[in-house]
Amino acid sequence: MANDIMTRRPSAIHTEMTIFDFFLLIAVCPDCGTVLTDAEGTWMAADRFLAGADEKRQACPHCGTRLWTLKRPGAARDTQATVKEALCQLPTIGPKTADKLITGFGADALGGMLADNPFDFINLMDDEGELVFGDRQAQRMERSLATREFAFGQGGYQATEFVKRYLPQGFFDLLVVDEGHEYKNDGSAQGQAMGVLAAKCRKAVLLTGTLMGGYADDLFFLLWRALTRRMIEDGFKANRRGSLAPAALAFMREHGVLKDIYKETDAGSHKTAKGNKVAVHTKKAPGFGPKGIARYVLPYTAFLKLRDISGTVLPPYDERLLEVPMAHEQSDRYQTLRIRLTLEMKAALAKGDKTLLGVVLNVLLAWPDCAFRDEMVKHPRSGDLLAFAPAVFGELEPAPKELELIRLCREQKAQGRKVLVYSIYTGTRDTTQRIKNLLQGEGFKSAVLRSSVDTSKREDWILEQVDRGIDVLICNPELVKTGLDLLDFPCIVFLQSGYNVYTVQQASRRSWRIGQKQPVEVFYLGYAETAQIDCLRLMAKKIAVSQSTSGDMPDTGLDVLNQDGDSLEVELAKRLIA
Incomplete structure (x- = not known):
């Protein structure tokens, strides 16, 4: 924590003592009254304590009370401005409405309601006993406040850092971590913050709908933060430099699937013999061993499937994979592009150059969905043109997959059901606006959710679009994969899936709540005989491993592709090269 944010402010009290008619102010603990002493055991004068308070965080030697606290530098913010800013974060409230509320009820009263009891704010009444907010307005604010919390104290510092430095281990009884899989990464700030809080709590409960993404190391850092003692007992701990990378690799090797790939090349002739050069590199593959499940998962995990309560609470749920044949010209262009890029990639790999791997995979996955634009594939280093594919479809000419989407939307609209469409191409190869234009041309009211909409306002933004009567919502699944209940969209269509198991599993359940x-x-829509089907096949295998961790045999729409018992070592790149 930066020093300009975390300024020590001594909280010891002063006691006056008379010694030979002189008054001496000494520093004592404010909790137990113990007189503070220096290293030599001499009573510490108050001015001396204060002089050294900014250099060292001190604690009472008797009871352990921290003798410092946080003090935000600079002048404190105006209460009225702070409350106004908080009010403007709520849906349907702008600066003018916020000023009107503050004038009528006072900043302190509104701040107290927002911080302590938001429902008092939602049911706010004027002098005549009338509700200030209408039913629809109150409903939108209530949904927003369900995922939002206001505090009007001193801010500007990381709360978990203060907890780490100020409070003893086991200070809290229980930590509840929602969407626990979001804290699985090694170097993420939120993952480290979760680890700090878990250390300060006697018990921790992680809630997640996706325990792992198919690889054993998905669980390593979650286990390290939640079950630190058990992991250390099993030998998984940081090395001398404080790094957990060797422990993560050892965990993966013991409980996961690692592939050691040996490459032998002719190193030429020596004076008396010929020599070969052997290179070895290791890759991870989907899989988690039964020993790891029995050791780290089953003793600490309670599994509750949505279908366990679906008999009376949840409606039926159905997943289907639709393989869409490409148009004749589109197929010819794709095969030409695939052959050309595969040859280039093979030649590069033969030289030990892997820079083309990601480029080729991305192009072969994306081009069938982006055949409405010219595709120029250039070498990422030299900039040389590797391949060129001209556009096949016009601006308002739907491709086969888009025709299939229109057919699905037409069927759903006839049943009075709204459709949620996922597309992962929202950047350079933006397909969302094109899909919106095509759907509008067919008479569908549609909207595109962009990343520019703040995370905390996305649910309210979607509700506003529903109020406007849209038939189809288009977005990237990353934008809605957690924290949103999209009950208004009982039909979900994946135009692409991407590689992230967490995203697919979370996004596919957004309306089954x-x-x-x-x-x-x-x-799930995919072009037949393309890299898209290979990608969906790999995703199906990773999902199978993920669900088997919780004792579940997957029967999803993607699982029809997962018929190979030895599928853990299948990789998308190898399929494309083959």
């Missing part, structure tokens, strides 16, 4: 009354249908 408690409160849903209609049957939920999820469709």
Whole structure:
């Protein structure tokens, strides 16, 4: 924590003592009254204590009370401005409405309601006893406040850092971590913050709908933060430099699947013999061993599947994979592009150059969905043109997959059901606006959710679009994968899946939640005989491993692709090269 943020402010009290008619102010602990002493055991004068308070954080030697606290540098913010800023974060409240509320009820009263009891704020009444907010306005604010918390104290510092430095281990009884899989990464700030809080709590409960993403190391850092003692007992601990990377690799090797790849090349002739050069590198593969499940998962985990309560609470759920044939010209262009890029990639790999791997994979996955634009593939280093594919479809000419989407939307609209469409291409190869234009041309009201909409306002933004009567919502699945209940969209269509198992599993369940009354249908669309089907096949295998960790045999729409018992070592790149 930066020193300009964390300024020590001594909280010891002063006691006056008379010694030979002189008054001496000494520093004592404010909790137990113990007189503070220096290294030599001499009573510490108050001015001396204060002089050294900014250099060292001190604690009472008797009871352990921290003799410092946080003090935000600079002048404190105006209360009215702070409350106004908080009010403007709520849906339907702008600066003018916020000023009107502050004038009528006072900043302190509104701040107290927002911090302590938001429902008092939602049910706010004027002098005549009338509710200030209408039903629809109150409903939107209530949904927003369900995922938002206001505090009007001193800010500007990381709360977990203060907890780490100020409070003793086991200070709290229970830590509840929602969406626990979001804290699995090694170097993420939120993961480290979760570890700090877990150390300060006697018990920790992690809630997640996706325990792992198919690889054993998905669980390592979660286990390290939640079950530190058990991991250390098993020998998984930081090295002398404080790094957990060797421990993570050892965990992966013991409980996961690692592939050691040996490459032998002719190193030429020596004076008396010929020599070969052997290179070895290690890659991880999907899989988690039964020993790891029995040791780290089963003793500490309670599994509750949505289908366990679906009999009376949740409607039916169905997933389907639809393989869409490409148009004739589109297929010819794709095969030409695939052959050309595969040859280039093979030649580069033969020289030990892997820079083309990601480029080729991305192009072969994306081009069938982006055949409405010219595709120029250049070498990432030299900039040389590797391949060129001209556009096949016009601006308002739908491709086969888009025709299939229009057909699905037409069927759903006839049943009075709204459709949520996922597309991962929202950057350079933006397909969302094109899909919106095509759907509008067919008479569908549609909207595109962009990343520019603040995370805390996305649910309210979607509710506003529903109020406007949209038939189709288009977005990247990353934007809605957690924290949103999209009950208004019982039909979900994946135009692409991407590689992230967490995203696919979370995004596919956005509308199959408690409160849903209609049957939920999820469709995965992929062009037949392309890299897209290979990608979906690999995703199916990773999902199978992920679900088997919780004792679940997957029966999803993607699982029809997972018929190979030895599928753990299948990789998308090898399939493309083959």
